[in-house]
Amino acid sequence: MNTIIETHNLTKRYKDFTAVNKINLHIQKGRIYGFLGPNGAGKSTTMKMFLGLTAPTSGSFSVNGKTYPKDRREILRETGSFIESPAYYGNLTGEENLQIIQQILKLPKSSVKEVLELTGLYEHRRRPVSKYSLGMKQRLGLAGALMGHPPVLILDEPTNGLDPAGIHEIRTLIRSLPEKYNCTVLVSSHLLSEIELMADDIGILNHGRLLFEGTLTELKTHAHELGYPSENLEEVFLSMIGEDNLKRGGRK
Template sequence: MDYMITTEHLTKKYKNFVSVNNVSLHIRKGSIYGFLGPNGAGKSTTMKMLLGLTEPTKGNFFIDGKHFPEDRLEILKEIGSFIESPSFYANLTGRENLDVIHRILGLPKDSVEDALELVGLTEFGNRLAKKYSLGMKQRLGLAGALLGRPPILILDEPTNGLDPSGIHEIRDLVKSLPGLYDCTILISSHMLSEIELIADDIGILNHGRLLFEGSLDELRQTAVRTGFAANNLEDVFLSMVDKDNADRKQRAKL
């Protein structure tokens, strides 16, 4: 199996709190990997470790065959990221905001126009960022991640706060990207109903622990084996999380 990202027992502790607990991920090259879990499950912390924004307490990870931390700079050159709500210079246009990023990264000038076109913002490129709608700001954030067409995208809840129409637009855009230029995408969400429309594989995280990793069909098979109703995957996801929470409470009593 050709994996673009693998983690081995990745762990992050903050004093007495374990945010990520022995997580081993296997993300196939050219796939969309849906990273699922309730708010506070450890998804963002895992992504920040992959981006070198916070150091693992324990464990290793490899990205495109490169090992962290020795190859940190080489790894970062291959990743475009969207973490939390993107921030922009309000009094610059969308195009000017991307121009700042492209200069910092040393990318070709045409990378700005390419990114605007990918996210459907070409005609709004000269509008001030402060006049963008929330959906347009999310698209501009994705354009920043897409500058130079990086082979890996790490997207942390890119549809957060959007209305159903905005969610649909961003979801369709993300789904189209691997076909447009053969990238690998790790995208997080707390809603399986959103992820199951685009993901090839999924990982389910709860309280920092990986409860499941595999395809949607494998999730259905797991649901049948464990006695969950497999006809509604959102219910399966919630049932797995609820069972894990109940097991945690039971262990705490012992």
């Protein structure tokens, strides 16, 4: 298995709270990995560790053969990210916002036009970002993440707050990225039906623990063997999380 992101007992604690608990992820190169879990499951914390925004308490991880913390800068150079709501300069145009990233990364000027065209923003490139719709701002965030053709993309809730048309647009774009850019995508979302249409592989977190990792077919087979409903991802997910919560003394 050709993995591009791998973790070894990766753990993050905040005083007496364990946000991520000894998880072992194996994210394969050139695929879309759907990262699922309820609010507070540890998805965003894991992604932030990959980006050096918070340090692991214990355990380790590697990205594209580079190990944190020794190769932190190299990891960041090879990783595009969209975490929560990206920050913009509202008084600047979409093009000008991307030109700032282009200059920081020392990329050719043509890279700005390329990502504007890829994300469908080229005709709006000279409009101030303050005049962009939410969907356009999400696409601008993706455009920024794609600058420089990073081999790894980390996207945290990229369809958050979008209407159905915007969700379809972003999903179609993300689905096309591994082939167009030869990249690997780690994407989290609360929209399970979208992940089902988008992802090649699934990882499910609950209370910081990894409950499952594998393909969607493997997940449904696993659910069927356990006696869970397995018609769609939402049914499997809710059953798996509910059973884990019951084992913890909580409620389904």
